[in-house]
Amino acid sequence: MNRDAMELLQGTLDVLILRTLAWQPMHGYAVSRWIRERTEGTIEIEDAPLYKALHRLERAGCVSAEWGVSENNRRARYYRLTATGRRRLREEESAWRRYAAAVFRVLEPA
Amino acid sequence: MRPRLLSLIRRTSSTIRQDVDAELQFHIDARTDALVRDGLTRDEARSRALREFGDLEDARAYIRRVDTAIEQQRRRRDSMSELRQDIAYGFRTLRRAPTFTLTAILTIALGVGANTAIFSVVHGIVFKPLPFPQPEQLVKVWSANPTAGSMQVTVSAVDLDDWRAQRTQLADIGGWWYADGGSGIDFTGSGDPQRLSVAFISPGFFPTLGVQPALGRLPREDEMIRGGNDRVAVLSHGFWQSRFGSQRNIVDSTITLGGAPYRILGVMKPEMRFPSDRVELWIPFSTIPDNATPRIRPVRIMDVMARLKPGATLAQARQDLNAITQRLAATYQENTNWGAATVMPLADAITGDVRRGLVALLAAVGFVLLMACVNVASLLLARSTIREREVALRLSLGATPGRIVRQMLTESVLLSLIGGAVGVAGATFGSRALVTMASGQLPRTSEVQLDGTVLLFAVIASLVTGVLFGLAPALRARGTDLQASLREAGRGLVSRSGQRLRTGLVVSEVALAVVLIVGAGLMTRSFIQLLGVDLGFRPDKLLAVNFTINTSRHTGQAHRLVYREMIDRVRTVPGLVAVGAVKHAPFRGNGERISFVPDGLTLGGGDQAPTAPLFHISDGYFATIGARMIEGREYTVQDGAMSSPTPGAPPVFSGTPSLIVNQALAEEHFPGTSAVGKTLRLGQTRIPIIGVVNNIRQTSVEEPVQPAMYINNMMNSRVGVTLVARTRGEPLAMANAVRDAIWSVDREQTITSISTFDQFVGEAVARPRLLTILLGLFGTLGLVLGAVGLYGVLSYLVSSRQREIGVRIALGAPRGAVLGMVVRRGLLMTAAGTAVGLVVAFALTRYLRDVLFGVEPTDPMTYALVVVSMLAVAGIASAIPARRAATVDPAIAFRSE
Numbered sequence A: 001m002n003r004d005a006m007e008l009l010q011g012t013l014d015v016l017i018l019r020t021l022a023w024q025p026m027h028g029y030a031v032s033r034w035i036r037e038r039t040e041g042t043i044e045i046e047d048a049p050l051y052k053a054l055h056r057l058e059r060a061g062c063v064s065a066e067w068g069v070s071e072n073n074r075r076a077r078y079y080r081l082t083a084t085g086r087r088r089l090r091e092e093e094s095a096w097r098r099y100a101a102a103v104f105r106v107l108e109p110a
Numbered sequence B: 001m002r003p004r005l006l007s008l009i010r011r012t013s014s015t016i017r018q019d020v021d022a023e024l025q026f027h028i029d030a031r032t033d034a035l036v037r038d039g040l041t042r043d044e045a046r047s048r049a050l051r052e053f054g055d056l057e058d059a060r061a062y063i064r065r066v067d068t069a070i071e072q073q074r075r076r077r078d079s080m081s082e083l084r085q086d087i088a089y090g091f092r093t094l095r096r097a098p099t100f101t102l103t104a105i106l107t108i109a110l111g112v113g114a115n116t117a118i119f120s121v122v123h124g125i126v127f128k129p130l131p132f133p134q135p136e137q138l139v140k141v142w143s144a145n146p147t148a149g150s151m152q153v154t155v156s157a158v159d160l161d162d163w164r165a166q167r168t169q170l171a172d173i174g175g176w177w178y179a180d181g182g183s184g185i186d187f188t189g190s191g192d193p194q195r196l197s198v199a200f201i202s203p204g205f206f207p208t209l210g211v212q213p214a215l216g217r218l219p220r221e222d223e224m225i226r227g228g229n230d231r232v233a234v235l236s237h238g239f240w241q242s243r244f245g246s247q248r249n250i251v252d253s254t255i256t257l258g259g260a261p262y263r264i265l266g267v268m269k270p271e272m273r274f275p276s277d278r279v280e281l282w283i284p285f286s287t288i289p290d291n292a293t294p295r296i297r298p299v300r301i302m303d304v305m306a307r308l309k310p311g312a313t314l315a316q317a318r319q320d321l322n323a324i325t326q327r328l329a330a331t332y333q334e335n336t337n338w339g340a341a342t343v344m345p346l347a348d349a350i351t352g353d354v355r356r357g358l359v360a361l362l363a364a365v366g367f368v369l370l371m372a373c374v375n376v377a378s379l380l381l382a383r384s385t386i387r388e389r390e391v392a393l394r395l396s397l398g399a400t401p402g403r404i405v406r407q408m409l410t411e412s413v414l415l416s417l418i419g420g421a422v423g424v425a426g427a428t429f430g431s432r433a434l435v436t437m438a439s440g441q442l443p444r445t446s447e448v449q450l451d452g453t454v455l456l457f458a459v460i461a462s463l464v465t466g467v468l469f470g471l472a473p474a475l476r477a478r479g480t481d482l483q484a485s486l487r488e489a490g491r492g493l494v495s496r497s498g499q500r501l502r503t504g505l506v507v508s509e510v511a512l513a514v515v516l517i518v519g520a521g522l523m524t525r526s527f528i529q530l531l532g533v534d535l536g537f538r539p540d541k542l543l544a545v546n547f548t549i550n551t552s553r554h555t556g557q558a559h560r561l562v563y564r565e566m567i568d569r570v571r572t573v574p575g576l577v578a579v580g581a582v583k584h585a586p587f588r589g590n591g592e593r594i595s596f597v598p599d600g601l602t603l604g605g606g607d608q609a610p611t612a613p614l615f616h617i618s619d620g621y622f623a624t625i626g627a628r629m630i631e632g633r634e635y636t637v638q639d640g641a642m643s644s645p646t647p648g649a650p651p652v653f654s655g656t657p658s659l660i661v662n663q664a665l666a667e668e669h670f671p672g673t674s675a676v677g678k679t680l681r682l683g684q685t686r687i688p689i690i691g692v693v694n695n696i697r698q699t700s701v702e703e704p705v706q707p708a709m710y711i712n713n714m715m716n717s718r719v720g721v722t723l724v725a726r727t728r729g730e731p732l733a734m735a736n737a738v739r740d741a742i743w744s745v746d747r748e749q750t751i752t753s754i755s756t757f758d759q760f761v762g763e764a765v766a767r768p769r770l771l772t773i774l775l776g777l778f779g780t781l782g783l784v785l786g787a788v789g790l791y792g793v794l795s796y797l798v799s800s801r802q803r804e805i806g807v808r809i810a811l812g813a814p815r816g817a818v819l820g821m822v823v824r825r826g827l828l829m830t831a832a833g834t835a836v837g838l839v840v841a842f843a844l845t846r847y848l849r850d851v852l853f854g855v856e857p858t859d860p861m862t863y864a865l866v867v868v869s870m871l872a873v874a875g876i877a878s879a880i881p882a883r884r885a886a887t888v889d890p891a892i893a894f895r896s897e
Helices: A003-023 A027-038 A047-059 A083-107 B001-008 B013-037 B042-053 B054-097 B098-127 B157-166 B207-210 B237-246 B314-331 B344-384 B390-397 B401-437 B452-478 B482-491 B498-533 B558-571 B621-627 B663-669 B731-743 B757-764 B765-799 B802-810 B815-851 B860-886
Strands: A063-071 A077-079 B140-147 B150-153 B170-177 B184-188 B192-202 B213-216 B231-234 B252-259 B261-270 B281-284 B300-308 B341-344 B542-548 B576-582 B591-597 B611-617 B629-632 B659-662 B680-683 B685-693 B709-712 B720-727 B751-755
Touching: A003 A047, A003 A063, A003 A077, A003 A083, A003 B390, A027 A047, A027 B013, A047 A077, A047 B013, A047 B042, A047 B054, A047 B252, A063 B140, A063 B261, A077 A083, A077 B013, B001 B184, B013 B042, B013 B611, B042 B054, B042 B802, B098 B207, B098 B344, B098 B401, B098 B452, B140 B314, B140 B344, B150 B192, B157 B300, B157 B314, B170 B207, B170 B314, B213 B341, B231 B237, B231 B709, B237 B261, B314 B341, B314 B576, B341 B344, B344 B452, B344 B498, B344 B765, B390 B401, B401 B765, B452 B558, B452 B591, B498 B765, B498 B815, B542 B731, B542 B757, B542 B765, B558 B576, B558 B720, B558 B731, B576 B621, B576 B680, B621 B720, B629 B663, B659 B663, B659 B680, B663 B685, B720 B731, B720 B751, B731 B751, B751 B757, B757 B765, B765 B802, B765 B860, B815 B860
Parallel strands: B192 B281, B231 B261, B611 B709, B659 B685
Antiparallel strands: A063 A077, B140 B150, B140 B300, B140 B341, B170 B192, B170 B300, B184 B192, B184 B252, B213 B261, B231 B281, B252 B261, B542 B720, B542 B751, B576 B611, B576 B720, B591 B611, B629 B685, B659 B709, B680 B685
C-alpha cells in the first residue's frame, strides 16, 4: 500500500485506538506499539497523529486519562475507554466492517 | 469514582504544559530504550524514535490546545454543578428556617412589589416615549405675552394658520380644541341621543403626529377649509367598537351629529388616544361656525404642537416661531404684546406637572426597598452568627472561602427572587389601584402596564436587593476565624465586628425611615393646608348637571326661553334647597377671557386693556353654591326679564345689562372704594356693577384667585349649561328627578354629565391626595420597618447576652438598671440614625417644594414631630426586649453550657 492510500485511511486511526484500548487501559507508547504489532507494519503510523487523536478522543469523552506508573517505573499517562468510547467503538466498527465488505465485493474477481 | 475526584484538582496552563511535555518525553524515551535493546547506539535510537514520531512540535502545540479546551469545559461543568448544589442546599436551608424565610420573603415582596407598582406608573407616564413616530421631534407650542408675564397661553386659530404658512424649521404644526366634558357634539339618529367627546382639529394635527388610521383615511386639507361645507369625522377605535360593533363598512357612511350629517372618513388605531383617552371623534375645527368661536386673534383657545424638521433643534424651532410671532405682533394691533412663543418637548408638556411628584414617589419607594434590604440583611446577619459553626465546619472540610461566599449569595438571591415574584404579583393589583386612585388626574394612564421593561425592572431590583442584603453576611462568613468560631459558637458570645455591623445597619435604617417620614409628614401637612383652603363656596350637597342646549332645534332666541324654563322647572322639584346655573362650574373651565376697561382707567397708545374671565350665570347661582356677596346683590329673576317688543313677536331680553365682579377684581381696580355702581367697559358698552362676590377658586385649589366677572346668561346667552342644585340629602339621589325636570322641557336634551361639586373638588385635589396617601404609606412602612429592625437587633443582643445579664442581676444590679441599659442602647442608635436622617431629609426635601402647598420643605414643626415619633416608636421597640432582659433568671449565670 502506498502513502497516498494511507492518507485516505487515516480517519480510521480513531477506531484503531478505541479498539486497542478496549483490551485494557494503556499509555500512548503501548497503544502505538500494539497497533504496529497487530498490523505487522502494513500500516505505517506516525506517532504525532496518534497522540493528537488520543487527546481529541479525551475531549470527546471517549477516553479518560490519568497518570500512572509504567512497567519501567516511570510516570506515564494512561488512557481508559469510557462508556461513551465503547459505544463509539461499536458504531465505528460496524460501519467500518460494512465499508470494508463493500470494497472487497468490488475487488473480488467475479 | 476516580474521574470525579480528579476534577477537583484544577489544571493550570503551566501544569498542562508540564503534563504534555512529560507524556511526549516518556514516549520518546521508551522507544529509544527499546531500540537500544535491539542493538542500536543511543544516538541512532533517539533519532529513529523522533523520526518515527513525526512532527513533534506540531503535536505538542495541538495537544496543549486540546487539553486547555478540556480543562475549560470541565470548569464550566463544575461551576454549573456547584450552582445546582448551592441552589439545592439553599432551598434546604431556607426550608429548615420557615419563620426566617417567610419574614424575609414578605419583606422583600413588600419592597419589590411597591417599587414595581410605582415604577410601572412612572414608566408609563414619564419614561415611555409617546406612541408616535419620532416622538422626540414633537414639541408643544404656546402663545406668550411677556409684558403680562403669561408665557403659556393657548393659541388663536388665526395665528395658528399664519404660523403654519410661515414656518421654516417645522415639518408641520397643528392644533386642537378639546375640553374634557366641554368640547362635544350631540349624536342622534340611532338609538338614544348621546353627547360625544370631540377633539376639534386643525389641518396640521394628524400630519404633525404622523399617525395613520386603522381603517379608511384622514381628512384632506381641502376638507378642512374654514367656511367650507365639508362635514367629516374620524372615529376613535374605542368608540367604533362600542357604538358600531367594529363594523368595517362604517367608513363612508353618514351619521347625524348636532343635527347635521357627517361623513365618517376612517377609524384610528387603538393606541391613538391623543389629546385624551376620552376622545371619541376627531372633527375638523373648520366645522365650528364663526358665530360660535369667532376667528379673531384675541380668541386664543387652541392647544398647539409641532414637529421639528429632521435635524432641526428645539432652539431653531423657538427662533422660527418667535420670528413669526414678532412679525404678527408688528402687523396686527391686537397682537402687539404677543410677539413671543413658548416651545418645549411635547412629552415634557404632557407630564410636566406630575413628573416631580412621581419622581419623589419613586425615590421614596426606593428608600422603602433599601430599608427592606437592611432588615433582611440584619436578619441574615443574626442567622449567620448562628451558622458560624456550620461555616467553620465546611471551611475545615476544605471548602474555599470563595465557595462559601457564593453559596451564601446564592441563598440570598434565591430569597430575593422568590420575594420579587410575590412582589410582582402584588404589583399588578397595586398599579391598577394607583391609576384608579388618581381619578383621571394623571396623563397617559392607558400606557401604565406591567410590560417587559417593568418586569425587567422587577428582576433587576430583586437581584440587586439579593446581592445587597446578602453581601454583608456573606463577606463576614468569609472572614470567619475557624478556631475562634468553633470555640465561641458553643458559648453564645457575640463577636465585636458582627455587633458593629448590626449597629451600623440599624442606624442607617433609622436614617432612611426618618427621611421617609419627613417626606410623608410634609406632604400630609401640605394636604391638610390644601383641604383647609377657603374655596369661596360650599361643595357639599351640590348636584351638577352638565348639558348643551340644542340651537338647531331651538333657533333664534328660543334657547334662552328653554334655559329659563329648565331652571324654573328644576326649581319645582321637591328636595332641592336652591337651584342656579353657570356655564363653567368650579374646576370645570375658566370662563371666557375678555378685556375690560374699568372706570378711571385711560389706556395709552400701546397699552393693553386688562383681561379677566367672564362667567355666564343664572339668577340665584351664588346663593345656590354658598358663595357670599361682599357688596351689592346677585341676579334675580327680574334681571333676566324677556318680553315681546311687539305683540305676537318672539320675546327678547328686555332688562338692563349689569355685571357682578369678584373681590379680587374689585380690590385691584377699585381699591378703597365701593365697586358697586362703578362700570366696566366691555367692547364699546359700559356696564354697571351691581354686586361684588367673594373669591371663588375656579381653576385650582392651590392658586390664588384672579379677577373675574360674572354676567347674567339671559343678557349674554350661552348654550353650555351646568345646572347646579343644592339638595337636602344625598345629591346624586336627586339626579333622576332633576333630569326628568329638564326632559319635561325638551325630551331630546342630551345630558353630558351628572356629578357633584364634591367630586369636582375631589378631582382637583386628586393628585396631591394620591401623593399624600402614597408618601404616607411609605412613611408608615418606613417607621414599621425601622422599628422591626431595631427590635430585631435589640432582641438578638439581649438573647445573646443573657449570661452576662444574668451575672449582673446575680451580682445585685437592679432590674430597672438592666431595663434602662437596653432601652438606652436602642435610643442611642435611634438618635444617631435620626441625626443622619434629618440631615439627608433636609438636603432632599427641597425637591418636594413644587408639590408642597403652604408648607416649607424645612418646616420645623414637621421635623420636630418626626423626631418625637421616631424616638417614641424606638422606645416601644426597645422596651419589649428590655423587659425580657430584666426578667432574666440570674440562675442562668451558673448553669453550665
